[in-house]
Amino acid sequence: MDINLFLVQKLHSVLSKAGRGGSLPGTLALKLDKDFLSRFQMPGRTVLVTGTNGKTTTMNLIAEAMKANGLKVVCNHRGDNLNVGIATTLAIASDDQYRVQADAAVLEVDELTLYRTFNTLHPTALVVTNFFRDQLDRAGELETIIRKLMEVTENFEGDLILNGDDPNSLRLADNAKKAHVYLFSMAETIKSRNISDEASEGKFCPRCGRPLIYDYYQYSHIGRFRCPFDGFGKIHPDLYVSSVNFDNGTFTADGHVYHSFLNSSYSIYNCAAVLCLLKACGLDPVKADEVFKNYKLKEGRNEVFNLSKPCTINLVKNPTGANEVMKFITAQPMDKNICIFLNDNDLDGCDISWIWDAHFERLNDPLVHTIVCSGRRAYDMALRLKYEGLEDRIRVIEGDREAIAWLDEANMESFVMATYTALHSTRAVLKKQAGRHRR
Amino acid sequence: MKLKLLWMYHDLMDLYGDKGNIQVLKTRCEKRGIEIAVDTCTIGELRTIEDYDLFFLGGGADREQGLIFEDLLSRRDGIEAAMKRNTAFLLICGGYQMFGQYYRDQDGKEVPCLSFFDYYTIASDRDHRCIGNIAVETEMDGKKFLTVGFENHGGMTENVSTPFGKVLYGHGNTFDSGFEGFMNEQVLATYMHGPLLPKNPEIADLMIQRALRRNHGDVALEPLDDTLEKRAKEIMLSRLNISPSEMSETPAS
Numbered sequence: 001m002d003i004n005l006f007l008v009q010k011l012h013s014v015l016s017k018a019g020r021g022g023s024l025p026g027t028l029a030l031k032l033d034k035d036f037l038s039r040f041q042m043p044g045r046t047v048l049v050t051g052t053n054g055k056t057t058t059m060n061l062i063a064e065a066m067k068a069n070g071l072k073v074v075c076n077h078r079g080d081n082l083n084v085g086i087a088t089t090l091a092i093a094s095d096d097q098y099r100v101q102a103d104a105a106v107l108e109v110d111e112l113t114l115y116r117t118f119n120t121l122h123p124t125a126l127v128v129t130n131f132f133r134d135q136l137d138r139a140g141e142l143e144t145i146i147r148k149l150m151e152v153t154e155n156f157e158g159d160l161i162l163n164g165d166d167p168n169s170l171r172l173a174d175n176a177k178k179a180h181v182y183l184f185s186m187a188e189t190i191k192s193r194n195i196s197d198e199a200s201e202g203k204f205c206p207r208c209g210r211p212l213i214y215d216y217y218q219y220s221h222i223g224r225f226r227c228p229f230d231g232f233g234k235i236h237p238d239l240y241v242s243s244v245n246f247d248n249g250t251f252t253a254d255g256h257v258y259h260s261f262l263n264s265s266y267s268i269y270n271c272a273a274v275l276c277l278l279k280a281c282g283l284d285p286v287k288a289d290e291v292f293k294n295y296k297l298k299e300g301r302n303e304v305f306n307l308s309k310p311c312t313i314n315l316v317k318n319p320t321g322a323n324e325v326m327k328f329i330t331a332q333p334m335d336k337n338i339c340i341f342l343n344d345n346d347l348d349g350c351d352i353s354w355i356w357d358a359h360f361e362r363l364n365d366p367l368v369h370t371i372v373c374s375g376r377r378a379y380d381m382a383l384r385l386k387y388e389g390l391e392d393r394i395r396v397i398e399g400d401r402e403a404i405a406w407l408d409e410a411n412m413e414s415f416v417m418a419t420y421t422a423l424h425s426t427r428a429v430l431k432k433q434a435g436r437h438r439r
Numbered sequence: 440m441k442l443k444l445l446w447m448y449h450d451l452m453d454l455y456g457d458k459g460n461i462q463v464l465k466t467r468c469e470k471r472g473i474e475i476a477v478d479t480c481t482i483g484e485l486r487t488i489e490d491y492d493l494f495f496l497g498g499g500a501d502r503e504q505g506l507i508f509e510d511l512l513s514r515r516d517g518i519e520a521a522m523k524r525n526t527a528f529l530l531i532c533g534g535y536q537m538f539g540q541y542y543r544d545q546d547g548k549e550v551p552c553l554s555f556f557d558y559y560t561i562a563s564d565r566d567h568r569c570i571g572n573i574a575v576e577t578e579m580d581g582k583k584f585l586t587v588g589f590e591n592h593g594g595m596t597e598n599v600s601t602p603f604g605k606v607l608y609g610h611g612n613t614f615d616s617g618f619e620g621f622m623n624e625q626v627l628a629t630y631m632h633g634p635l636l637p638k639n640p641e642i643a644d645l646m647i648q649r650a651l652r653r654n655h656g657d658v659a660l661e662p663l664d665d666t667l668e669k670r671a672k673e674i675m676l677s678r679l680n681i682s683p684s685e686m687s688e689t690p691a692s
Contacts, residue, residue: 141454141500144565203450209506350571351589353632356456379671383637386667387462396667 002039004032005098008091023080026087037083038120040090041097045071045104045281046122050111050149051129051169053321054270055081056298058129059108061261061274064295065288069278071103079298081108083117115148118156125159125280127273131168132220133201133357134318134349142168142201150175159280161273164235165222167202167212174207174232184269184276185224185237189244191265192216192223198323198359205232218265220320239276239285244268256286261295262302266324300423302328305430306437307408313416313430315423316340317348319358322417326362329415337414338363339372339403341422342381348419352377361388369412370395374403375422404429440658441474442650445491447534448499448507449479455591457497457531459634463643464493471661473647482510489521493650498532498592498632508550511537515553522555527649528626531635535621535628536560536594545593558621560594563614568593573609573631574679575619579645586639587675588631596621596630603629608679625649638672640665 012025029036045066049059056079063075074093076085086107094100109117111131118126128149133142146168153160153176160176163169164183173181196217205212205227212233217223226233244251249263253275260268271292278285297303300315312329316322329338344350363371363385371393373381378398385394397403404426407414418426446461461477468475480486488494499507522528528538536542536552540559543549552559573590577583586604595613602612603620611619612630620629627646629635636643644660651658676682 143500143502204502204506351455351591351632353456353459353589353634356459356462356634356637357453377671379667379674380638382667383671384459387459387466387637394667396670 002096002098004029004036005039005091005094005096007032008087012088012092023082023084023088025091026080026084026089029087029091030084036087037090037117039098040094041099042122043074043100043102043105045124047104047106047125047127047277048114048118048121048123049106049108049127049129050114051127051163052111052132052134052318054129054266054273055079055108057267057295057301058127058270058273059106060298061270061288061291061295062127062277063106064291065274065278065285066104066106066283068287068291069283071283072101073104073106074100074102075106076108079108081110082113086117086121111145111149115152118152123156123158125161125277126153126156127161127277128163128169128172129270129273130163130166130222131201132318132320133354146171153179159277161277161280163222163269163273164237165218165224165269167206167221167225167233170233170235171206180280182238182276182280183235184239184241184272185235186218186241186265186269186272187243188216188224189218189265190246192218196221196223198320205230207232218269219324222265222269239272239279241268241272254285256289258289259293261292261297264324264328300418300427303427305434307404307414307430307433308411308437309413311404311407311414311416311430311434313418313423313427315420316417317420319354322355322358322360323362325417326359330362330365330368332413332415333367334413335367335369337370337372337407337410337412338368339374339407339414339416340381341375341400341403341416341418341426342373342377343375343419343422344377345421348421352380355381355384360384360390364388364390369393370410372397372403372406374398374400375419400426400429404433408433440472440651440655441476442468442493442647443491444475444477444493444495444650445486445488446477446479447494447496447511448481450481451503451507452497452499452533454498454500454532455589455632456634457632460497460529460531460636460643461495463634463636463640464647467640467643467663468647470663473651482507486517488514488517489524489526491521491526492653493646494518494521494526494528496528496530496534496537498534504533508537512551512553518553518555522625525625525653527646527652528628529646530626530628531632532592532630535630536596538621538626538628539596542594556600556621556626558596558599560596563593563595565593567614569610569614569630571609572675572679573611573619574607574676574681575604575609575611575631576607577604577622579603579622579627579642580624580648582641582645584641585672585676585681586631586635586642587672587679588629588633588635588639590630591632592630603627607681638668638675640668
């Protein structure tokens with residue numbers, strides 16, 4: 001019996017009886033014992049999930065699909081992907097001897113801290129969803145993240161599941177000579193494009209520095225690329241999505257038809273990562289179909305609140321994510337108002353310049369009426385839109401309650417985009433506001 | 440009236456929203472009926488730099504910066520000719536560094552730069568960077584005003600004879616340096632991202648005036664409605680505990 005572990009487990013059980021989750025137990029654990037994470041005896045299957053976008057969704061889908069394969073699984077399902085969150089997850093899942101009581105652990109790990117915890121967690125598989133520009137002031141540059149990850153995977157002997165359509169992720173394969181590399185990839189679809197105005201990173205061959213040639217883009221710099229000089233990007237995918245049917249949200253992989261939880265290319269990439277991992281682990285991928293079909297996105301991911309008219313909220317935290325959310329919003333065929341909450345707290349990234357890399361001109365659409373700018377950097381958001389010629393539609397309402405009340409009173413369908421620290425508070429306001437309509 | 444802008448390495452040197460600067464210059468010209476042509480120029484592309492009124496070079500990640508070095512150095516004569524013909528220069532971050540003597544990287548390797556000015560840059564170790572909001576007081580072309588931005592650089596630039604301004608909050612050219620950037624009558628070079636121009640319309644307008652000068656002399660610019668710009672800047676200044684009233688009331692035009 002270890003006293004720290006006992007305290008941490010006790011604290012968690014007290015907190016959860018009081019209806020409070022959170023990472024407090026893990027914070028305490030790491031304060032008491034900085035090597036806390038290294039004490040756990042991990043399950044025979046330990047899958048780490050990292051990348052820029054889609055980590056939480058992919059991690060949850062893997063965990064559910066493993067359960068569907070009959071395994072007992074522990075995961076940080078809420079996406080608490082920093083050390084404190086992982087410490088909490090492992091502590092409450094283990095016995096009093098630090099033995100994690102499960103057949104498999106599936107852990108989402110923040111891409112900035114993974115290089116420090118990688119060996120501590122003894123992974124048997126690492127899944128990388130993609131790498132885009134994100135919160136650069138916190139991260140240093142994308143290049144640094146990739147290099148650090150290349151260093152820690154250099155001697156990795158487990159399964160490395162990579163997005164074969166992302167040049168930034170595929171770079172890891174070159175360096176991880178001892179790992180078993182599995183690649184997932186998607187064929188050209190009706191939504192693929194020959195040119196892209198979104199690709200910012202990964203335009204050049206990491207081996208020789210020459211420009212990569214793309215046969216097609218799926219979104220951002222994800223697509224079929226190759227270097228004509230050294231063959232970088234000529235891949236033989238282990239999991240290939242051979243066709244996608246956007247009319248009914250299904251896709252075909254290895255001759256089997258799967259249902260996606262969301263009808264978009266990026267969500268099918270998440271599914272592909274899951275299927276690829278299952279194949280690598282020798283589990284049955286087909287069992288994932290029920291999981292995909294019934295998966296409910298987490299809070300703040302396409303979540304709808306019933307104000308006077310429906311209001312859909314989405315998390316945005318980097319240009320690629322924001323671009324995809326805006327594509328989704330403008331594809332909805334009704335008149336709408338939009339509200340953008342832009343914060344610059346530590347967890348959002350203090351540098352908000354990423355809004356200038358995102359394609360806010362997409363909101364210049366006749367069905368978009370008012371765009372409410374809110375949050376700590378509401379005026380910066382307003383300026384961004386002003387320079388897209390959206391001056392006449394901007395309305396700055398700094399407070400979140402006032403902004404949501406305005407949307408409600410406008411009596412029109414609405415879409416909210418919120419940065420990380422704004423998401424939680426805005427959801428609370430939306431919940432309250434929606435409650436008024438139920439009475 | 441026409442303004443020709445050359446956007447160097449638009450595809451490689453475009454970090455932290457630097458492209459927003461181009462958008463601001465474009466919009467502020469167009470609103471005043473000034474015809475603005477934006478040409479881009481990347482590695483291997485032929486351009487006569489002296490034909491342009493304004494030269495813009497942003498910052499890039501280390502890898503991208505490494506890719507353009509050789510190409511940029513091969514254009515030194517063209518850039519020098521443009522300097523002689525009074526082209527205006529706006530250089531951000533990596534662009535700023537490359538106009539100095541040299542850049543010494545983390546491993547101590549010295550890379551010669553364009554050497555137009557006396558300053559040089561030494562990279563600090565990988566874990567220490569100047570990161571955060573920054574406020575700078577400047578006097579540009581006879582106008583005094585406060586500027587705000589976001590700095591994020593590992594390079595320490597030393598031996599700057601004529602800085603862009605005095606740091607009121609943040610680091611500047613080196614850790615806790617009192618001064619930020621480099622400026623003379625023709626060149627404004629700075630570490631300020633944000634991007635720089637949206638919240639600092641005074642600089643945008645002065646850059647437009649500098650660019651127009653060589654063909655049109657001193658041009659008075661029609662004032663624009665900058666309510667949002669002012670408010671965004673005031674909010675940042677007050678968060679940094681700098682009284683916005685310190686801001687000059689003189690309009691930029």
